[in-house]
Amino acid sequence: MQLIKEWLKRHFGNQQVVILMGILLFVFGIVLFLGQMLVPFFAGLIIAYLLDGLVKMMTRYGLPRLLAVILVFMGFMLALFFTFFWLVPLLIKQVTQLVQQLPAMISEAQQLLLQLPERYPHLVSEEHVQEVIAALRGEVSHLGHKILTVSVASVVGLITMLVYLIIVPLLVFFFLKDKEKILAWFAGFLPRERSMAVQVWEDVNSQISNYIRGKTWEIIIVWVCTFAVFYLFGLQYSVLLSLAVGLSVLVPYIGAAVVTVPVALVAYFQWGFGSEFVWILVAYAIIQAIDGNLLAPLLLGEVVNIHPVGIVAAILIFGGLWGFWGVFFAIPLATLVQAVMRAWPRIEEVPREAVPEPEGDAQ
Numbered sequence: 444m445q446l447i448k449e450w451l452k453r454h455f456g457n458q459q460v461v462i463l464m465g466i467l468l469f470v471f472g473i474v475l476f477l478g479q480m481l482v483p484f485f486a487g488l489i490i491a492y493l494l495d496g497l498v499k500m501m502t503r504y505g506l507p508r509l510l511a512v513i514l515v516f517m518g519f520m521l522a523l524f525f526t527f528f529w530l531v532p533l534l535i536k537q538v539t540q541l542v543q544q545l546p547a548m549i550s551e552a553q554q555l556l557l558q559l560p561e562r563y564p565h566l567v568s569e570e571h572v573q574e575v576i577a578a579l580r581g582e583v584s585h586l587g588h589k590i591l592t593v594s595v596a597s598v599v600g601l602i603t604m605l606v607y608l609i610i611v612p613l614l615v616f617f618f619l620k621d622k623e624k625i626l627a628w629f630a631g632f633l634p635r636e637r638s639m640a641v642q643v644w645e646d647v648n649s650q651i652s653n654y655i656r657g658k659t660w661e662i663i664i665v666w667v668c669t670f671a672v673f674y675l676f677g678l679q680y681s682v683l684l685s686l687a688v689g690l691s692v693l694v695p696y697i698g699a700a701v702v703t704v705p706v707a708l709v710a711y712f713q714w715g716f717g718s719e720f721v722w723i724l725v726a727y728a729i730i731q732a733i734d735g736n737l738l739a740p741l742l743l744g745e746v747v748n749i750h751p752v753g754i755v756a757a758i759l760i761f762g763g764l765w766g767f768w769g770v771f772f773a774i775p776l777a778t779l780v781q782a783v784m785r786a787w788p789r790i791e792e793v794p795r796e797a798v799p800e801p802e803g804d805a806q
Contacts, residue, residue, distance in 0.1 A: 463640045463783070466633070478765070483607050487614025489655075491622075494519060496656050498619060512619045520612060527608070530682075537683040541709075548712050549579055646782040651775045657742040662689045665734050672726045679713055688727075692734065694770055695754055699731050753777060 473481070494515050501511035553576050559567040618625065633640070666689025673681035684706055691698030706727055714720045757777035761769035769776075 462634055462636070463643060466640055467783070474765075483610045484614060486607070487611045487618060490519070490611070491615045491618035492652065493655055493659060494615065494619060495622065496652065509620065512616070516612075516616050516619065519615065523608075523612065533682055534686065537680045541680055541683070544712075548708070551712065552579065643779075643782045646785065647775075647779050650778045650782070654775060654778065658693065661692050661734070661738060661742050664738060665689045665692055665730065669727070669730055672730065673723070676719065676723050676726070678723060679709055684709065688730070692739070694758060695774075696751065697755070697758065699735075703727070753781075 478485070497515045497518075498508065498511045501514065502508050506514075556572045556575060560569045560572060666685055669688045670681055670685035673685055678684065684702075687702050687705065688699075691702040694701075707724060710720050710723045714723075754774060754777065757773040757780075758770055761773045761776050763769070765772075
């Protein structure tokens, strides 16, 4: 017990540590308990955080901040209009076509599975094949039930989306326009002596801002290049699959492996084990290699200096806490943890007691 008391006194006897932990616990509590209600607020904050870089770049060239904010906001609204009225309907159309084609894909997969016991009787038995087919049917039935549930709740989802389309752009505009006022208002509630919290904020702000902008460009480049390749090969659902490939870069290592499965399945059911199937997978592998070895290091550099083991651990931990959004923000949150650990006061080693020298050696 005495050891625990000494540890707590050594680490939390510093006022700066207490202030930093209080701020982190307050923010964590808001996200944990009010996260669902504040989704539009967080969405607007993230988008404004992303667009603020463009505003700063325009102000460096002499534009007034208000004019830069208006121009950037107009560009954001054009992108939102393009997404809502062209991209979303196209994605919905391709998802509907894919769902309609699923029964034919499942039937063809069953035929292939039924041929395995004949070709490899010593490796695969007919009972195992029947179990796999039954599991596939169960998954298809579950998927159909989920689609029906989504369609029933689509009216509520549409109303929610319309509300978000009004609230989020409004929040984005005021976050950009009144950034300094909002930060000053928030800083008024903090203690004056907050050097450690400021150090963590400056470190995290620099790291995460560069990370978000770099990842955004990486998603766009990978998405466009993958779509061009899929479209040239004539792969079905090219927009949907290329978007999935672009978004997969948000989850390092795991995302690329997961998205490979639907790409390979759609290519197989379209061409079989032909030359087109091989070439599309080769082109896809080349895109992944260029992204991992050239594009990501070029855009991100040393922004996120986290070991791959730490990245995977962050994905598992924060994904378990907050689901999709935890996976989405796993690396920024890991960056926050790393910044806190870097700013945490180090404990100096207690100097060893001087050992008296023998009298014979004394001069």
